[in-house]
Amino acid sequence: MAKDMKVKDYVAQMQSGRSFVKAKMDSAGIGKVHLSFVEHSGRPKCEQVAAIEGYLNFEGAGSVSQLYYLVMSRDIRKKYANSVKTARETGSKYPNAIWDSNGGSSEKRDANGNVIKPCRYYAVQVSPGSKSDIVLQVMEGEGEVTETGGYMLKKGATVKRINVPFTFLDFCAFVVDIHDAVAAYKSVHAQLGYTGSEINEFTPYKPRNAVQQEPMNTTATMPQAMPQTPVPAPVATQQNAEKLSVVFVMYDSLGKTMQVTDSAQNVMTMFGKMRKALYKNTPEHYALVNDKYTLEAVQSALYSGAPTIPTCRFLSEKQDKECYVCVRRVEVTRYES
Known part of the structure; x- marks a missing residue:
């Protein structure tokens, strides 16, 4: 009974036979949407096999805003067709991603200078699927900081991936739900009186x-x-x-x-x-x-x-x-x- 009373902690989700993804607003305070990917063993037990966390900025390159435009402008259909055509012409097994976003986190050290958490790189990609219209994929591995302050995958690093398949319609609905949550979050901040740098930094609600x-x-x-x-x-x-x-x-x-x-x-x-x-x-x-x-x-x-x-x-x-x-x-x- 207590479980039924728990408030929903996500704004959009998609489940498949062996994986699912949930979009959460628990990182909205730093201007990001949290995408939580989980791979499981399937029914009946659905035991967790792997989990990867990814994040999308509200605005800018590889952001929720950009992904929303990709979907609502129907550019997703054109890029999908071009990716599939290129893969067929070149003989590639997998079509190239039609949209991606990447990020990471710096390594953490203890008081003695020992690494307690290595640098992490992750990427979220939208690609044509082999058994579905769209695949939303997240991948992660050990990373390194670039000269410009970004993150890239470290050469030779082991990579983990989780794929969640979508139909075109389901993917559009998933993206629109996330966009609406972000728009509501920003509007609430503006109407409560947050201004200037506070709005830009998305101070915790x-x-x-x-x-x-x-x-x-x-x-x-x-x-x-x-x-x-x-x-x-x-x-x-x-x-x-x-x-x-x-x-x-x-x-x-x-x-x-x-x-x-x-x-x-x-x-x-x-x-x-x-x-x-x-x-x-x-x-x-x-x-x-x-x-x-x-x-x-x-x-x-x-x-x-x-x-x-x-x-x-x-x-x-x-x-x-x-x-x-x-x-x-x-x-x-x-x-x-």
């Missing part, structure tokens, strides 16, 4: 006016409602038209979780799980105040399209601490050719 484990008799105040500022409509062109979509962002003032969905109906399901988690998974056992009235008010605002959605107040079991759950509408831009 924490509502500015949230109550953080403080007694009720302090001067703590309720989180201010985010201004529901409409995003200016983009200008459409013959080749590329932008469309705005609305997603709902739910987060708690304790900074424990943030969830994103594009369905008002899913908001109530997410709220129910978060409500149970705040009670069961915190030592304070937070409970919703005026639960019947609050739930009706939130549901009414969601389905009526009201400009603001009520913020929900939770009290600890001893009634000496409080926290809040906030739901906000965020407009995100999607591109269509």
Whole structure:
């Protein structure tokens, strides 16, 4: 039962017979999406065989933004066809990757100068599949730092790989879900008042006016409602038209979780799980105040399209601490050719 109450820790996922990948926002504080790849033995036991962690920057080369454009501009189809054609003409067993992103981490040493963690190189690639439309692959091995400060695979290093197959449709949905989560994250930061370098650095998410484990008799105040500022409509062109979509962002003032969905109906399901988690998974056992009235008010605002959605107040079991759950509408831009 406790397992069912656990809040979902990913924003997109894909599973196959012997592997899966989950996209998580636990590295959003440093401007990255975390891709967690796992290879397993398959049913019935599904025992883990290997795991590799990869990361995509929000913006720039090899980023979520670039991958999203690749999918929504349909360049992925053209590059797919060109890669398959080149492999056929040259007799290559595997087509070349049509998109890639790489990174790494520097080695770590102890106080005596001994290496306790070697330099790591990883790469995330999108390639045509042999038994599926697309394969999302992650590879890692011992790396070394380049002259420009980047990372490259060390010559002769052992390489580990995990592949996750996708259909074109599933891959597009996977990328769009990640893009929407990133867009919501950045919009939430902007609307909470983060500016300048704080936005660029993607400081760890924490509502500015949230109550953080403080007694009720302090001067703590309720989180201010985010201004529901409409995003200016983009200008459409013959080749590329932008469309705005609305997603709902739910987060708690304790900074424990943030969830994103594009369905008002899913908001109530997410709220129910978060409500149970705040009670069961915190030592304070937070409970919703005026639960019947609050739930009706939130549901009414969601389905009526009201400009603001009520913020929900939770009290600890001893009634000496409080926290809040906030739901906000965020407009995100999607591109269509």
